[in-house]
Amino acid sequence: MSEAGRRPCPVCGEMIMASAKVCRFCGEQFASSVSARKAKNEGDATGGVIPYKNMPALLAYYFGVFSIIPCFPLGIAALVLGIVGLRKAKREPHVKGQVHAWIGILAGGFFAALWLAMTVLGVASGIVAEKFGR
Helix, strand or coil: CCCCCEEECCCCCCEEECCCCECCCCCCECCCHHHHHHHHHHCCCCCCCCCCCCHHHHHHHHHHHHCCCCCHHHHHHHHHHHHHHHHHHHHCHHHCCHHHHHHHHHHHHHHHHHHHHHHHHHHHHHHHHHHHCC
16 A cells, blocks of 8 residues: 555554544543634643643642641642653643642642741750750
8 A cells, every 4th residue: 555645643652544544553532623723722721720731730739739738748749740741841831730730849849948947946846845855
């Protein structure tokens, strides 16, 4: 069969008809170019408010918000996931989530540092009180 009118499947790489809606090798379904452009222009069901395609940014946001609870590992997780989510949003602009990632980075970093400092000060004051018998 000739290679004209064929393209590689984006999932498995096998050559399929350019007009195929389903890959006959891996079963991947393709949206028509018209419906794909329409979906891309319309956005998602949330109106782009929730970046569900950028899970690290979304998790960073929630970890950052909940890092107000005195537990510095939540803040560290928010900081790391925020950086990962921000990189993903810059690499793939259609996934969105830069604001969520920044909130995770800022809130997570601030509260992680705060709770870590409070823990260190608490331990240090306990050691000093024990040493001087107060």
